[in-house]
Amino acid sequence: MTQERLVHIVDEIPELEGATDLTMVLVLDGFLDAGNAAAHAARHLADLDSGRGSSGPVVATFDVDSFHDYRARRPAMSFVRDHYEAYDAPRLVVRLLHDSGGTPYLLLHGPEPDNRWEAFARAVREVLDRLGVTRVVAMGSVPMAVPHTRPLAITPHANRPELLLGTSPWRGELRIPxxxxxxLEVRLGEWGHDMLGFVAHIPHYLAQLDYPQAAAVLLEQVELAGRLTIDLTELHELAREREGEIDRYLEANAEVGEVVAALEQQYDAFERAEESGVNLLAPDEPLPTGEEIGRQFEQFLAGLDDGSSDPSDSGREA
Known part of the structure; x- marks a missing residue:
């Protein structure tokens, strides 16, 4: 009986020969990615490598047919007049990239497996062992009841306490999906492989919007954890543009600005309570729900996503 091959790894990679400190960045699409922060960060890494004249060669390919539920997440394709073409086949791969100083590192990206997670974890372990990966650094983001006008918070996590670069804002135990x-982080810890990661807290009223500020903050953490140097100039510029779009919309829509102001008060009250150690709960003040803010921002998001209008136009048309 032949052993099932769930990942195919390039046998010889000259650039990795003799490497003693190799980071693999991990981004799986489909979960924990509010504001498309992690996906945007992964695209930025790949684009940077392409901009330096390299295509980011694939050094390992996972058998996506073994992990992907095609009926749950149907890949897109094109129908051109009288025939089908341009099928966007899902790919789960590891690419060899280089940071700004020429240091090699790996990027594992693609759709999160819909099934066979344990088999996927074993396949990733094989990649780490074969390529000599020192650490895995993951990125993610979740929607939170926080205003975009305050510093973007990060939840660090790791399978060894010594790997943590910051303090978690959470206390006690949370039961989460x-x-x-x-x-994978749990399994790699059991097998003696280091893995750490960072989850950005995205304002829940912007969770459906591409939020480059969060991508930049995540990559700043990846730089520290992975001992890499990453050019974030383009992301910072995109973040400034997006902040400007949001600010213009708020100026034209006072009712939405009031909702954000309420979040700011809630956030500041929580921060004061944290500093004093008296009470972690904010004063008895109603917190706008995600649904309330989502309704206020529905026209805003639609205008930005299709690029058909200036966000501030919605206020003039009302």
Missing amino acids: SSAQSM
Whole structure:
């Protein structure tokens, strides 16, 4: 009986020969990615490598047919007049990239496996062992009841306390839905492989919007954890543009600005309570729900996503 091959790894990679400190960045699409922060960060890494004249060669390919539920997440394709073409086949791969100083590192990206998570974890372990990966650094983001006008918070996590670069804002135990990415961290820890990661807290009223500020903050953490140097100039510029769009919309829509102001008060009250150690709960003040803010921002998001209008136009048309 032949052993099932779930990942195919390039046998010889000259650039990795003799490497003693190799980071693999991990981003799986489909979960924990409010504001498309992690996906945007992964695209930025790949684009940077392409901009330096390299295509980011694939050094490992996972058998996506073994992990993907095509009926749950149907890949897009094109129908051109009288025939089908341009099928966007899902790919789960590891690419060899280089940071700004020429240091090699790996990027594992693609759709989160829909099934066979344990088999996927074993396949990732094979990649780490074969390529000599020192550490895995993951990225993610979740919607939170926080205003975009305050510093973007990060939840660090790791399978060894010594790997943590910051203090978690959470106390006690949280029961949350699992993911292939989080389960992988547990399994790699059991197998003696270091894995850490960072989850950005995205304002829930912007969770459906591409939010480059969060991508930049995540990559700043990846730089520290992975001992890499990453050019974030383009992301910072995109973040400034997006902040400007949001600010213009708020100026033209006073009712939405009031909702954000309420979040700011809630956030500041929580911060004061944290500093004093008296009470972690904010004063008895109603917190706008995600649905309330979502309704206020529905026209705003639609205008930005299709690029058909200036966000401030909605206020003039009302």
